[in-house]
Amino acid sequence: VKLEDLGEFQFIDRIAPGCVIGDPKRIIQGIGDDAAVVVAPDGCQLLTTDMLVERVHFVRGSITPRRLGYKALAVNLADIAAMGGTPHDAYVSLAIPRDMKVEELDQFYDGAKELAHSCGVNLLGGDTAVSEQDLCISIVVTGSAPPDEVLYRSGARVGDRIVVTGTLGDSAGGLEVLRTKTALPESISAALIEAHHAPALYLEEARILASSGLAHSGIDLSDGLSSDLRHICSRSGVGAVIDAASIPLSEELKALCSAVGKDPIHLALSGGEDYRLMATVDPAGVGRLSREIGAATGRNLYDIGEIVPGDEIVVRQADGATKALTGRGWDHFHSPGTTARD
């Protein structure tokens, strides 16, 4: 059996049995969410780890080492945020090609340290090894949360509103700009590429959502809304309706899409690496959460749909017609013909 026939998520289901070996009461969440959750005397401990591989997740030379260091840490912090946690410590491991200069590595660490400083996260270790070919980055972030304030993928309830913390599709738009070199006003391409290389983080939003008692599930949008919402729905045993007209789209993405003749809603639904937070929340609480988040961060919470009974995810168009959302977003082993996302 080849991995690409099985897919990443079936592979995870295949390896998960027999993995909880010690005291099972310690383990609240093992394999299968954005982070593992373990009981600690003062709350829950979270741990997440994400790999970025050259020629799969990025092309060296089309992202600066500094941005790469920033992004590699950011995608891990987004997983802690998705669980409603506060990140504490990061560990950076690199398999380094022989042709990489120390100065490039300095810049990589400068980028990671820049983000770590802005979040109060320590860099406490990792590993460095040589690589014969590709740069491989593996980062671990630990965090914590009060036990009753962790957001799992499995908690969505029928009637919940589906909310996201930012515009969708910008990262995919940035990738499109890098790939096609579409001529656009500089400020537009720069904003989209920045969304792709230096995703915004929503740590404060995460804590507001998780501590409110109004959010029932959460995930970060790494693989694309269509794929990530499916994780929430399948773990929670529910379906979802997304209102196409409610999906927040940036002016920059709209400008790109009108220049290249693409549908921005398609990029918003299936494009990966936005790293916005998605949560499902009590319908009576959306207004209060929006106001609290606005007051604390100046940013918005966008209501894009509803959790419904069943197991289907549909998109409702402006004219009321619905379409089943079958796209799987980004699955690492079901990849398209391209070899790099960046």
Next chain:
Amino acid sequence: VKLEDLGEFQFIDRIAPGCVIGDPKRIIQGIGDDAAVVVAPDGCQLLTTDMLVERVHFVRGSITPRRLGYKALAVNLADIAAMGGTPHDAYVSLAIPRDMKVEELDQFYDGAKELAHSCGVNLLGGDTAVSEQDLCISIVVTGSAPPDEVLYRSGARVGDRIVVTGTLGDSAGGLEVLRTKTALPESISAALIEAHHAPALYLEEARILASSGLAHSGIDLSDGLSSDLRHICSRSGVGAVIDAASIPLSEELKALCSAVGKDPIHLALSGGEDYRLMATVDPAGVGRLSREIGAATGRNLYDIGEIVPGDEIVVRQADGATKALTGRGWDHFHSPGTTARD
């Protein structure tokens, strides 16, 4: 500047500044030991992470996937043992070449689970990504220890005896057998290859040493005694004398070395990946520790030398002559011409 000119350990010193960003009182040990040590309400939390990269640390095809899964976890558990800790949870991340079959990955996880079961360690997550070329394995292990029982590299005291928990050089011998295909009796080559592919672990020895109050520093022998003892000496501000005649050598290593005309002491001093525990202990306590370890595990503790003032590491030959130990064992960026250790 190229990494190979700088070396792994100078590179680590270069990136370490500015890494403790949050509350420094939480951080007992950041970058620079076998594991990071963080204050927890019920003791110390340990976290270590090690990468194994194809064509650098192993050659696919010359180690079975099952043994590779076992070894990749073992080298991380050895780091927790080196700190005197008890391992709890492991996280396995893989960048997987497209040609790897799911069945090989099943075997990889079977090997990791086999070892995890024997140590009571949970597998709680990780990441899976695709790789265009090499298999890259990045594993994290968390553990814990009472605060006053953690063994750091920096604790060695003048007068301490240097002890190791097993014979040295066997892993390098196994690598030699695999590389040169030297004709040896099957039981001898099998034992050496097994030492290279499935290193023994010393978790019980680690806890006995750490809880005795008699051990002052510890490290696992991953890069080779000459390199790993240098870490202890430089962090502790001491020197060391190794008695060549006291270095424990297996009969299998001696048989190999006599067949290929190599000095087993050389392999024992500079060969990497033995993953024995090395500690420096109160000279009055060696006998008691040996007896306790023998009673608990049936294995030996070998006294191979002494911590002395200064910063030199010398090897004392049987005739009393001494030689400075300048070899650095395995440094990932100062690698010899070969591209693989396996």
